[in-house]
Amino acid sequence: MPTSKKKGTQTVVFARPPGISSWASIVGPKEGAGPWGSYFDWRLNDYLFGEETWEKAESKLLRETVKLAISKGNYQESDMELLIAGDLLNQTIASNFAARDLALPLLGIFGACSTIAEGLIIGAMLIDGDCIQRLVAAASSHHYTAERQFRLPTEQGTQKPPTAQWTATAAGAAVLDGLAAAGPRITAVTIGRVVDMGITDAADMGSAMAPAAVDSIKRHLRDMGRPLSYYDLVVTGDLGRIGKTMAEKLLSHEGIEPYSNYKDCGVSLFGLKQSGVNAGASGCGCSASMLCGPLLKKITDGDIHKLLFVATGALMSPLSSWQGESIPGIAHAVAIEY
Amino acid sequence: MISLLIAFLTGGCLCLIGQLVMDKTNSSVSSGHILVGFISGGAILSGAGLYQPLVDWAGEGASIPLSGFGNLLTQGALRGAEKGITGAFSGGVEATAAGITAAIVFGYVMAVLFNPKG
Amino acid sequence: MDDGKLKAPEIADYKTQVEQIKPQPKLLKNCVWAFATGGFICLLAQIIFNYLLASGLDKIQAGNSVSIIMIFLGALLTGLGVYDKIVEKAGAGAIVPITGFANAIVASAMEFKHEGYIFGVGSKIFSVVGPTLLFGFVFSVLIGLIKVFINA
Numbered sequence: 001m002p003t004s005k006k007k008g009t010q011t012v013v014f015a016r017p018p019g020i021s022s023w024a025s026i027v028g029p030k031e032g033a034g035p036w037g038s039y040f041d042w043r044l045n046d047y048l049f050g051e052e053t054w055e056k057a058e059s060k061l062l063r064e065t066v067k068l069a070i071s072k073g074n075y076q077e078s079d080m081e082l083l084i085a086g087d088l089l090n091q092t093i094a095s096n097f098a099a100r101d102l103a104l105p106l107l108g109i110f111g112a113c114s115t116i117a118e119g120l121i122i123g124a125m126l127i128d129g130d131c132i133q134r135l136v137a138a139a140s141s142h143h144y145t146a147e148r149q150f151r152l153p154t155e156q157g158t159q160k161p162p163t164a165q166w167t168a169t170a171a172g173a174a175v176l177d178g179l180a181a182a183g184p185r186i187t188a189v190t191i192g193r194v195v196d197m198g199i200t201d202a203a204d205m206g207s208a209m210a211p212a213a214v215d216s217i218k219r220h221l222r223d224m225g226r227p228l229s230y231y232d233l234v235v236t237g238d239l240g241r242i243g244k245t246m247a248e249k250l251l252s253h254e255g256i257e258p259y260s261n262y263k264d265c266g267v268s269l270f271g272l273k274q275s276g277v278n279a280g281a282s283g284c285g286c287s288a289s290m291l292c293g294p295l296l297k298k299i300t301d302g303d304i305h306k307l308l309f310v311a312t313g314a315l316m317s318p319l320s321s322w323q324g325e326s327i328p329g330i331a332h333a334v335a336i337e338y
Numbered sequence: 339m340i341s342l343l344i345a346f347l348t349g350g351c352l353c354l355i356g357q358l359v360m361d362k363t364n365s366s367v368s369s370g371h372i373l374v375g376f377i378s379g380g381a382i383l384s385g386a387g388l389y390q391p392l393v394d395w396a397g398e399g400a401s402i403p404l405s406g407f408g409n410l411l412t413q414g415a416l417r418g419a420e421k422g423i424t425g426a427f428s429g430g431v432e433a434t435a436a437g438i439t440a441a442i443v444f445g446y447v448m449a450v451l452f453n454p455k456g
Numbered sequence: 457m458d459d460g461k462l463k464a465p466e467i468a469d470y471k472t473q474v475e476q477i478k479p480q481p482k483l484l485k486n487c488v489w490a491f492a493t494g495g496f497i498c499l500l501a502q503i504i505f506n507y508l509l510a511s512g513l514d515k516i517q518a519g520n521s522v523s524i525i526m527i528f529l530g531a532l533l534t535g536l537g538v539y540d541k542i543v544e545k546a547g548a549g550a551i552v553p554i555t556g557f558a559n560a561i562v563a564s565a566m567e568f569k570h571e572g573y574i575f576g577v578g579s580k581i582f583s584v585v586g587p588t589l590l591f592g593f594v595f596s597v598l599i600g601l602i603k604v605f606i607n608a
Contacts, residue, residue, distance in 0.1 A: 047456050053570045054456075144456045148567055154454045155534050156563035156584075157543020157550055158369050159360065159486070162479040198467040199474065201364060207474040245477050246470075276544065345502035346495040349553065353494025354487055356548030361481040369543070369551045369560060370584050376552055377592040385599035398501035401519060402526060403494070403552045404588070411592045415600030419607065426600030430593060436520040437527065437554070441561055441585065444531040449565035449577045452535030 005128070008223025010216075011190045018127040019180025020336065022073025025293040026065045027285070028143065028169025030277075034270045039294040040170075041068055047144055047169060055093060058142035061171045061285075062087065063098035066138050069173035069292070075134070080104055080175070082135035084123050086115035087284055088167075089149060094140050104136070112313030113209075113238050114192070115139040116172055116288035117332035120309075124186040124334075127178040134178070140171035141283030150202075150318055163204035165240045165282035168269060172288030174296075183338065184299045184307075190220035190333040194315065198326045205314040205327060206243020206266065206279055212329030213239060213312045214250040220308065220333040221256065228256050232304045235295065236331070237287035237311035238266035240280030265290035287311040299338050307336045341397055348392070348399030352376075373404055380408025385416075410434050486547050493542070493549030501526055501553075523554060530555030534562040560584035 007013045025040045032043030042064070049057040062085060070077055083104040085095035092108045099106035111118035119137030126132045144154050146167035152158055176186070195215050199208035213236045221228060228234060228251075239247055244264040251259050265287045266280035291309055298304045312331045321327075356372050380403075383389040389409040393400040400406050411430040418429020431438070501522050508518040530553075533539040539559045543550045550556050565581035572578075 144454075152368065152370075153563040153567035153580075154456045155537060155540050155559070155566060156369065157540045157556065157559050159481075159544060159547040161481060197470040199471065201366070203366075204474070204478065207478075211470065242474070242478060246474060249473065341506060342499055342502050346499040349498025349501075350491035350495030350549075353549040353552045354491045356494075356552040357487050357490035358483075360548055361483050361486055369556065370587065372548060372551050373557055373560060373584065373588045374591050377588050378595055381592055381595035381599065385595070385602070398505050398522060399495075399498040401522070402498045402501045402554050404554060404557055405552075407523075407554060407557070408592050408595070411596035412599050415596040416603050419600040419603035423601065423604050426604050427597055429600060430596040434592075437523040438589065440524040440527045441531075441558055442581065444528050444558065445561035445565050445581050445585075446577065448531045448535040448562045449569060449581065450573070452537075452562075452566060453569065454563070454566050455537035 007188070008219070010193070010219050011188055011223035012125065013188045014124060014128040014186065016128055016178065017185035017187045018124045018176045018178050019182070020174050020184045020186065020296065021177040021180040022069050022075065022175040023173065023292040023296050024065050024068035024072055025170065025172045025289040026061055026068065027289050030166070030274065031168055031170050031269060031281075031289065034274065036269065036290070036294045039297055040289060041293070044169070047142070054142055054144040054148070055089065058087065058089070058094040058140055058145050059097040061142065061169070062094050062138055062140035063101055065140070065171040065173045066098065066102060066136050069136060069138070069175050073175050075175065077102065077104065080134055080136050081132045082107060082126070083138065084109060084119040084135060085138040086110050086119065087140045088112065088146055094142070094145070111330060111332065112315050113141070113282055113284050113287060114311040114313030114330055114332050115284045116291060117237070117309060117311035117334050120174065120176070120186060120334050121189045121191060121332055123176045124189060127176055134175065136173055136175050138171065138173035139284040139288040141167055141169070141285035143167045143169045146283060160276070160278055161203050162278050163201070163206070163242050164278045165205060165238065165266060165280050166270065166277045167283040168281045168286040168289065170283070170285030170289035172285065172292030174292050184296060184336050185338070186334055187337045188224060188335040190216055190223060192216035192331040192333065194328045194330050196326050196328040200324065200326045202316065202321045202327065204242060205282060206238070206240035207246050208327035209312040209314050209329035209331065210239050210243045210246040211250060213247050213310050213331040214254060216310055216331040216333045217251070217308070218254050218256060220335070228259060229261065231306045231308040232261060234259070234262045234308040234310065235290070236264045237313070238280070238282040239264045239312060240266040240282065242279050299336065305338055309334045309336060344396050345399035348396035349402060352400070352403040352405060376404040377408040380405030381412045384409040384412035407434060407437060489545055490547045490549035493546035494552060497526070497550070497553040497555055526554050527558045530558030531562045534559045535566070557588065
């Protein structure tokens with residue numbers, strides 16, 4: 001027996017769509033120097049953010065972003081009933097330690113780089129389900145915490161293949177408010193399935209995630225009975241240049257055309273000329289900061305009315321890669337309309 | 339002067355082989371794999387009697403690439419083997435003791451003195 | 457992809473398609489850099505070696521000294537945060553020489569300072585030295601033992 005809010009196989013349509021009443025993003029030096037630099041609230045000058053370790057820096061990055069999102073909406077910290085946060089570190093320590101200092105109730109989540117969408121989905125459901133009225137969803141990533149956890153020590157010399165992506169140093173946080181008067185609203189969400197097309201190359205995560213992104217887009221459109229052109233912009237999380245090309249191929253293979261309104265945060269975050277970036281950006285902070293910076297700004301400016309935000313995640317660990325496992329991908333779709 | 343040119347060309351060629359291995363195989367070959375590959379390759383070629391002549395001809399051009407380190411280990415083990423089984427075990431480290439110790443001690447000292455900058 | 461389960465041919469087809477669009481590394485440029493940088497490092501070592509030889513050291517002493525000096529340089533440049541930038545350009549040209557070995561050692565040791573000097577730095581220092589020396593030891597000892605048996 002389907003519930004009144006469930007539509008199709010994987011989509012939930014909200015009866016009282018929760019508003020995104022406030023948001024903030026803080027990015028690192030490289031992201032700040034990219035084409036969207038001026039859209040982020042703070043641009044850091046260094047990767048340590050005044051801390052001793054990169055892990056502490058990432059936690060501070062997340063904490064300050066949450067604080068900023070709360071204060072930008074003229075809220076007090078005590079107005080927030082819940083923090084839903086996640087990151088890439090083992091046991092999501094960046095989020096846990098940020099929540100320790102914020103003294104907010106925490107739901108820690110992990111969806112790899114799709115975390116912000118997972119947070120928005122859970123948050124929107126809690127609000128529309130009349131469980132909670134106001135909450136913050138946030139996600140962060142840090143280039144050097146990710147490097148040392150997933151790849152090599154930061155000072156060890158390597159030459160990255162052209163398919164590799166640069167983990168963004170960035171965080172984004174959004175306040176969801178059930179009583180928000182105006183502003184962008186989350187109207188529907190599609191929870192993605194784990195899709196694995198057998199890609200084992202950890203230096204090519206875009207190709208591993210592209211099928212999951214297309215699967216979620218396809219299911220969202222089918223569940224909602226909408227063409228892709230219903231949205232002014234469909235944006236995936238961090239597929240990068242190779243992943244985006246593969247996603248476009250798969251979209252047209254599925255008969256979902258034209259996709260001229262399709263973009264990818266991983267391709268957009270950095271400029272083409274920026275060194276070391278190769279195929280583009282990745283990390284929780286990539287899609288989180290692009291949403292809680294340029295994208296929501298463009299929505300409030302009236303440039304975009306209907307956005308389908310499809311954050312993507314690669315669900316492997318260093319251990320699974322060493323054991324030769326392929327990389328499962330996931331993508332969650334969030335429809336934001338104003 | 340000619341020794342410098344030979345060192346340059348030989349060292350360059352050995353590194354070129356490493357680069358071809360990196361670019362022509364899948365990207366799971368890391369710098370650590372390259373190091374392990376070169377030291378093993380050097381040790382084995384040395385056992386086959388092929389690497390020491392290269393060192394004699396090219397000097398540091400063949401010694402400084404990590405295959406030279408593998409060669410040094412094997413040459414030491416072979417010299418030690420003349421004195422028996424114990425020598426086969428001790429000879430390699432005896433020949434390379436200076437390099438190994440320097441690497442570990444300098445490694446530790448630098449790690450204490452400096453912080454990763456990213 | 458409709459029933460949710462993926463079929464083997466679809467997966468194989470996808471992998472082939474990815475391989476087709478994957479950009480390849482800039483082979484010629486990488487090779488020129490690797491050759492030039494690797495050559496330069498060996499040239500530098502040879503200059504030091506020739507100098508030491510001229511100042512009266514024997515071949516073995518001079519060889520050892522050169523190794524120590526090059527390891528020191530690689531370690532220092534890693535500490536200063538320069539070596540990884542060199543490898544980014546030079547690739548194997550800066551990985552294969554013994555300076556690259558020093559880089560891997562210092563990088564892995566330095567990275568774990570905050571996890572403690574004994575089991576942080578002290579154990580992680582061997583994360584690259586360990587496997588490298590291991591295979592060097594195993595092959596050289598095996599070859600040595602073979603020689604012992606041939607002699608006997």
